[in-house]
Amino acid sequence: MSLPVLNIQDLSIHYQTEQGPLQALRDVNLQVPEGKIIGIIGESGCGKSTLISAIIRLLAPNARIGRGSVNFKGRDLLRLSRDHMRALRGDEISMVFQDPMTSLNPVLTIGRQMYDVQHRSAANRAEKTARSLQMLDRVGISDPATQLQRYPHHLSGGMRQRVAIAMALMAEPDLLIADEPTTALDATLEVQIIHRLKELQREFGCSILFISHHLSVIAELCDEVIVMYAGEVVESGSVRDVFIDPRHPYTQKLLECDPARIAQRTRELPVIEGSLPNLVDLPGGCIFRERCSHRLARCGEDRPDLSGNQHQAACHLLDAES
Amino acid sequence: MFAFIIRRGLLSLLILFLAVSLLFGMIHMVPGDPATVMLGPKATPELKAEYSRRMGLDRPLVIQLGRFYAGLARGDLGVDPFSERNVVNIVWEQLPYTMMLVLAAIGGASLLGIPLGCFSAIRRNSLLDRLTAVMSVAFIAIPSFVVALYLLLWLAVKWRWFPAMGAGESGNFSDQAYHLVLPAIALGLGWVGYIARLVRASMLEVMEENHIRTARAFGLSERTIILHYALRIALLPTVTILGLGIGSMLSGALFAEIVFSRPGIGKLLYDAVLTRNYPIVMGSVLVTTGFFVLSTLAADVINAFLDPRLREQRGS
Numbered sequence: 001m002s003l004p005v006l007n008i009q010d011l012s013i014h015y016q017t018e019q020g021p022l023q024a025l026r027d028v029n030l031q032v033p034e035g036k037i038i039g040i041i042g043e044s045g046c047g048k049s050t051l052i053s054a055i056i057r058l059l060a061p062n063a064r065i066g067r068g069s070v071n072f073k074g075r076d077l078l079r080l081s082r083d084h085m086r087a088l089r090g091d092e093i094s095m096v097f098q099d100p101m102t103s104l105n106p107v108l109t110i111g112r113q114m115y116d117v118q119h120r121s122a123a124n125r126a127e128k129t130a131r132s133l134q135m136l137d138r139v140g141i142s143d144p145a146t147q148l149q150r151y152p153h154h155l156s157g158g159m160r161q162r163v164a165i166a167m168a169l170m171a172e173p174d175l176l177i178a179d180e181p182t183t184a185l186d187a188t189l190e191v192q193i194i195h196r197l198k199e200l201q202r203e204f205g206c207s208i209l210f211i212s213h214h215l216s217v218i219a220e221l222c223d224e225v226i227v228m229y230a231g232e233v234v235e236s237g238s239v240r241d242v243f244i245d246p247r248h249p250y251t252q253k254l255l256e257c258d259p260a261r262i263a264q265r266t267r268e269l270p271v272i273e274g275s276l277p278n279l280v281d282l283p284g285g286c287i288f289r290e291r292c293s294h295r296l297a298r299c300g301e302d303r304p305d306l307s308g309n310q311h312q313a314a315c316h317l318l319d320a321e322s
Numbered sequence: 323m324f325a326f327i328i329r330r331g332l333l334s335l336l337i338l339f340l341a342v343s344l345l346f347g348m349i350h351m352v353p354g355d356p357a358t359v360m361l362g363p364k365a366t367p368e369l370k371a372e373y374s375r376r377m378g379l380d381r382p383l384v385i386q387l388g389r390f391y392a393g394l395a396r397g398d399l400g401v402d403p404f405s406e407r408n409v410v411n412i413v414w415e416q417l418p419y420t421m422m423l424v425l426a427a428i429g430g431a432s433l434l435g436i437p438l439g440c441f442s443a444i445r446r447n448s449l450l451d452r453l454t455a456v457m458s459v460a461f462i463a464i465p466s467f468v469v470a471l472y473l474l475l476w477l478a479v480k481w482r483w484f485p486a487m488g489a490g491e492s493g494n495f496s497d498q499a500y501h502l503v504l505p506a507i508a509l510g511l512g513w514v515g516y517i518a519r520l521v522r523a524s525m526l527e528v529m530e531e532n533h534i535r536t537a538r539a540f541g542l543s544e545r546t547i548i549l550h551y552a553l554r555i556a557l558l559p560t561v562t563i564l565g566l567g568i569g570s571m572l573s574g575a576l577f578a579e580i581v582f583s584r585p586g587i588g589k590l591l592y593d594a595v596l597t598r599n600y601p602i603v604m605g606s607v608l609v610t611t612g613f614f615v616l617s618t619l620a621a622d623v624i625n626a627f628l629d630p631r632l633r634e635q636r637g638s
Contacts, residue, residue, distance in 0.1 A: 107555055
């Protein structure tokens with residue numbers, strides 16, 4: 001197996017708040033192997049956004065990195081100088097953001113924005129325009145020459161997200177981070193974009209870190225999946241393993257609650273009882289304890305570590321079984 | 323874009339018509355018979371009646387207004403009863419002085435205020451940011467005629483750096499610019515901080531927007547992001563306020579013109595109101611209102627140029 005493109009070790013990040021430090025990420029480990037698509041799932045507030053902001057070092061000003069490393073192709077991004085970090089962004093690492101309605105500049109044409117994104121290229125204006133046209137064509141936008149003249153508000157959400165993907169892939173990055181890129185789109189478009197993304201990933205040979213809370217999208221697109229809960233990785237493994245044989249009670253609940261999996265007619269949709277723990281005043285022991293239906297006595301005392309080889313989960317039940 | 327300007331132009335004409343008609347009525351409601359003011363307290367009733375007839379003041383107000391517009395359509399604003407000169411000529415002579423003053427004040431204030439606001443937003447809570455915050459509040463609070471008086475007292479009378487009176491030799495550009503400095507500072511000083519605060523507030527807002535994060539995620543330089551991606555959007559509300567601000571500057575110009583004994587529309591209007599010189603009053607009011615309407619129109623056009631969404635929304 002080749003070296004991972006991205007290797008995150010024991011990453012802990014907190015936000016300084018009036019109430020005290022909010023422990024947004026705790027000891028997160030994550031690997032993105034070359035040419036693979038890794039999915040991250042978890043409900044809102046589980047630390048997905050903090051994690052990706054940390055990777056590209058665009059964290060909120062009140063965020064503090066406690067410990068850990070973010071290793072990208074042999075360099076620790078957390079220790080890189082600002083200029084070096086900026087040089088990586090949009091070149092070796094690029095991003096597609098969640099809301100296509102607001103993630104493009106409203107007063108500049110698509111062409112201008114795609115041109116500006118190539119600021120590191122030595123090509124001349126005509127070559128850069130040609131490159132933009134080629135990329136728009138690759139993401140499935142018809143009549144790219146006309147689109148270059150238009151402003152974002154002329155384009156539909158799906159079109160804008162295609163433009164965003166075209167911009168992100170323009171520099172042929174090694175790692176593409178996609179932060180819920182299809183959440184704001186309707187289901188048909190979502191499928192189209194996902195298929196296109198998969199195609200392009202094969203073509204460009206990049207790795208993708210794909211964040212979503214849409215389980216079926218992750219199942220469709222990703223090779224491996226990481227389940228996060230309240231700032232911790234609770235389970236990770238191949239999509240097949242995690243979806244067919246979920247080991248962590250949180251993953252099990254999450255899968256039960258997926259509307260796509262509910263076969264029978266019910267009056268009420270299943271939910272996971274309770275809410276996320278207070279990350280400022282963290283309870284000891286297992287982070288999911290309060291909402292878990294299989295709670296053991298020791299769950300309140302020690303925090304379970306991830307166990308297993310390819311398919312890992314952090315739960316005391318697994319120790320009890322073995 | 324062209325349709326947009328036409329539409330806004332027609333709307334401006336309507337606003338101008340309403341404003342001028344309203345002002346026409348208001349001026350005639352100001353107590354004091356123009357004939358008495360004009361001819362003095364000892365004038366006989368016959369003389370006064372003759373004067374009123376000659377100026378058309380004995381007719382109903384609506385007829386007077388109709389005559390005013392009829393004259394206006396021919397480019398004729400009537401005759402100044404004192405000098406017997408054409409009002410159009412008198413107003414036309416004074417207008418450049420006031421326009422120069424207002425444009426110098428607002429231009430200077432923008433040239434200082436926009437970069438200051440931009441810098442304050444980027445280096446939030448820095449010394450310069452705090453300093454502009456304090457200074458802007460202080461300068462907005464001081465009326466411009468007070469600033470004018472102290473500038474005059476210190477810079478012109480005490481230290482003699484700048485001329486105290488007049489608008490400079492006509493035709494001599496540098497002398498006129500030299501005479502423009504103090505009045506323009508007096509008029510524009512309060513606006514520097516105000517513009518800086520406006521730009522700062524909208525810059526801070528824009529810098530938080532998602533598309534700025536996108537630009538950062540592509541490694542664009544801070545310089546490009548600020549100048550090309552953020553400032554253009556952040557300027558929109560400021561431009562609108564500057565367009566409206568010219569209105570309040572026109573009234574401020576009155577004080578500056580009186581204090582620095584400068585010729586100009588403000589001074590002309592002030593003297594004309596005192597003597598109930600209706601033709602001059604109406605001529606000045608028409609020109610200042612027109613100037614104000616034009617400046618708001620210019621602000622809208624600039625904004626439409628900056629933001630494609632505005633251009634389309636109102637243009638088609």
